[in-house]
Amino acid sequence: DAKTTQPPSxxxxxxxxxxxxxxxxxxxGNEYVYWYRQIHSQGPQYIIHGLKNNETNEMASLIITEDxxxxxxxxxxxxxxxxxxxxxxxxxxxxxxxxxxxxxxxTLSVSS
Amino acid sequence: DGGITQSPKYLFRKEGQNVTLSCEQNLNHDxxxxxxxxxxxxxxxxxxxxxxxxxxxxxxxxxxxxxxxKKESFPLxxxxxxxxPTAFYLCASSPTTENTEAFxxxxxxxxxx
Numbered sequence: 001d002a003k004t005t006q007p008p009s010x011x012x013x014x015x016x017x018x019x020x021x022x023x024x025x026x027x028x029g030n031e032y033v034y035w036y037r038q039i040h041s042q043g044p045q046y047i048i049h050g051l052k053n054n055e056t057n058e059m060a061s062l063i064i065t066e067d068x069x070x071x072x073x074x075x076x077x078x079x080x081x082x083x084x085x086x087x088x089x090x091x092x093x094x095x096x097x098x099x100x101x102x103x104x105x106x107t108l109s110v111s112s
Numbered sequence: 113d114g115g116i117t118q119s120p121k122y123l124f125r126k127e128g129q130n131v132t133l134s135c136e137q138n139l140n141h142d143x144x145x146x147x148x149x150x151x152x153x154x155x156x157x158x159x160x161x162x163x164x165x166x167x168x169x170x171x172x173x174x175x176x177x178x179x180x181x182k183k184e185s186f187p188l189x190x191x192x193x194x195x196x197p198t199a200f201y202l203c204a205s206s207p208t209t210e211n212t213e214a215f216x217x218x219x220x221x222x223x224x225x
Binding site for chain 2: 045046100103
């Protein structure tokens with residue numbers, strides 16, 4: 001799997017957009033970008049994934065640069081419940097026989 | 113409800129004892145995984161299984177063992193050979209290993225005293 005680099009921590013005011021960056025400069029053409037988050041003492045939760053086009057769902061938006069070397073997860077209106085560790089992972093979709101590999105992620109703290 | 117269940121949530125054991133952590137899923141997923149998480153760290157892969165009666169070592173398999181006799185169940189045994197067993201253990205499943213939208217259980221916090 002390609003290596004990802006994320007800032008260890010970020011702060012965000014409640015109601016504002018939270019923009020979480022991820023660098024993946026060695027990403028291969030067939031590798032997707034996945035985002036998970038982990039609220040304290042719970043199991044990680046899938047958020048979103050994409051290949052090269054921007055993606056949006058009910059939880060977040062994913063913006064991938066044209067060269068695919070970096071991406072940004074956007075939580076449009078952060079709430080206190082969005083305080084969590086956010087993991088950016090790159091992996092090929094049809095990569096049989098392997099598992100998701102997590103780094104240390106970014107700890108997002110949302111405050112009122 | 114469909115989901116993945118880990119039990120118990122908290123587990124205490126004496127040093128030198130083997131302990132087995134339970135993981136059950138009713139999602140009809142072929143693939144299942146075990147991760148370990150230490151304070152302030154990311155998840156590290158212990159073992160994973162692509163299908164019944166098959167499993168592969170992850171990055172930190174030493175001192176652990178697993179079995180996959182049934183599709184729904186993937187128990188993890190922490191043996192006395194594991195030097196630092198105290199940790200938060202997470203089980204996950206996905207339809208296949210190709211599908212990376214994995215579903216996680218709520219974890220078991222193991223404390224060895």
